[in-house]
Amino acid sequence: MVYTVTFNPSLDYIVNVSDFKLGQVNRTEKEVMFPGGKGINVSIVLKNLGMESTILGFTAGFTGEEIQRRVKEMGCVEKLIPIANGYSRINLKLRSNEESEINGMGPEIGKEDIDKLYQMLDTLKAGDVLVLAGSIPASMPSTMYSDIMEYLQNKEVMIAVDATKDLLVNVLPFHPFVIKPNNYELGEIFNVTLKDKKDVIVYAKKLQEQGARNVLVSMAGDGAVLVAEDGSVYESEAPKGKVVNSVGAGDSMVAGFLYGYLTTQNYEIAFKNGVATGSASAFSENLATKEEVEAILNTL
Numbered sequence: 001m002v003y004t005v006t007f008n009p010s011l012d013y014i015v016n017v018s019d020f021k022l023g024q025v026n027r028t029e030k031e032v033m034f035p036g037g038k039g040i041n042v043s044i045v046l047k048n049l050g051m052e053s054t055i056l057g058f059t060a061g062f063t064g065e066e067i068q069r070r071v072k073e074m075g076c077v078e079k080l081i082p083i084a085n086g087y088s089r090i091n092l093k094l095r096s097n098e099e100s101e102i103n104g105m106g107p108e109i110g111k112e113d114i115d116k117l118y119q120m121l122d123t124l125k126a127g128d129v130l131v132l133a134g135s136i137p138a139s140m141p142s143t144m145y146s147d148i149m150e151y152l153q154n155k156e157v158m159i160a161v162d163a164t165k166d167l168l169v170n171v172l173p174f175h176p177f178v179i180k181p182n183n184y185e186l187g188e189i190f191n192v193t194l195k196d197k198k199d200v201i202v203y204a205k206k207l208q209e210q211g212a213r214n215v216l217v218s219m220a221g222d223g224a225v226l227v228a229e230d231g232s233v234y235e236s237e238a239p240k241g242k243v244v245n246s247v248g249a250g251d252s253m254v255a256g257f258l259y260g261y262l263t264t265q266n267y268e269i270a271f272k273n274g275v276a277t278g279s280a281s282a283f284s285e286n287l288a289t290k291e292e293v294e295a296i297l298n299t300l
């Protein structure tokens, strides 16, 4: 079974504003709202691809209830833990001449809530897959994901991590199955700007040397790189198409990669599947469907 953990779920409020002007009243031309947060998006896409998973994590307030309602409506299994205070974030995605995002910091999560999550993690068995994805509330330590990995280290659970900075770096000694920084996040870890795939491969290998088994680096419209544990390096250009909504493209890539690997145990197929799924999400308003992914796979 695949489990995804989202400490900080969101409602993604995506608004189109023609020629946005800072400091003025702007009006939307279009607005849509989706449940979001990285683990939740991974679960939605896995569902679309035909693979069941269970959504774990924390929700709060009316926004949290709406996130739960929507993921259930989509047919996902969720065991989100409602927390007593605050409310889950509404993350604003502004599409205008440029794309901007404001992601909230999320409600505080108490120790008793974390204990409940650990009780759920106690049910994981060898061969299960755990996805730890997205930010954690600012009040939590950057060892949150590595603490979970340490707790599970003797269980033979395959763990995927999509996080930034120390939250990601701290998990490396626990040998995550796959990590997926984008090229900016990879550069940020080493305080460098990565210009091209050649640079990306050098620094992805450094994260592998520090403990990651597979390092998948997304580069938006410039494609992706996989440095795999068997020593292979795969590179891909981004599939061609019109970007409609790139929110969730990275999460879709994680879902596509895991789906590809879990169904074939082949890194090349997993990588292509990740690229196609990321782009299929970027090319549609909603997250990728199986048909959309297959259509792109046929072009790779």
Ligand SMILES: Nc1ncnc2c1ncn2[C@@H]1O[C@H](COP(=O)(O)OP(=O)(O)O)[C@@H](O)[C@H]1O
Binding pocket: 181, 182, 183, 217, 218, 219, 220, 221, 222, 223, 224, 238, 239, 240, 241, 243, 246, 248, 249, 250, 251, 253, 274, 275, 276, 277, 278, 279, 282
């Ligand atoms: N403009 C784009 N054109 C084609 N594919 C894209 C585009 N943006 C994203 N993708 C696809 O989605 C994947 C993940 O996107 P990216 O933006 O790098 O992730 P993140 O959201 O984590 O930063 C890319 O590797 C690519 O396959």
Ligand SMILES: O=P(O)(O)OC[C@H]1O[C@](O)(COP(=O)(O)O)[C@@H](O)[C@@H]1O
Binding pocket: 008, 010, 012, 035, 036, 037, 038, 039, 041, 091, 103, 104, 133, 134, 135, 136, 246, 247, 248, 249, 250, 251, 252
């Ligand atoms: O937890 P974070 O890092 O703030 O990211 C949360 C945001 O990222 C998303 O999961 C989308 O992520 P990607 O575009 O990287 O796939 C949104 O649904 C959500 O608003």
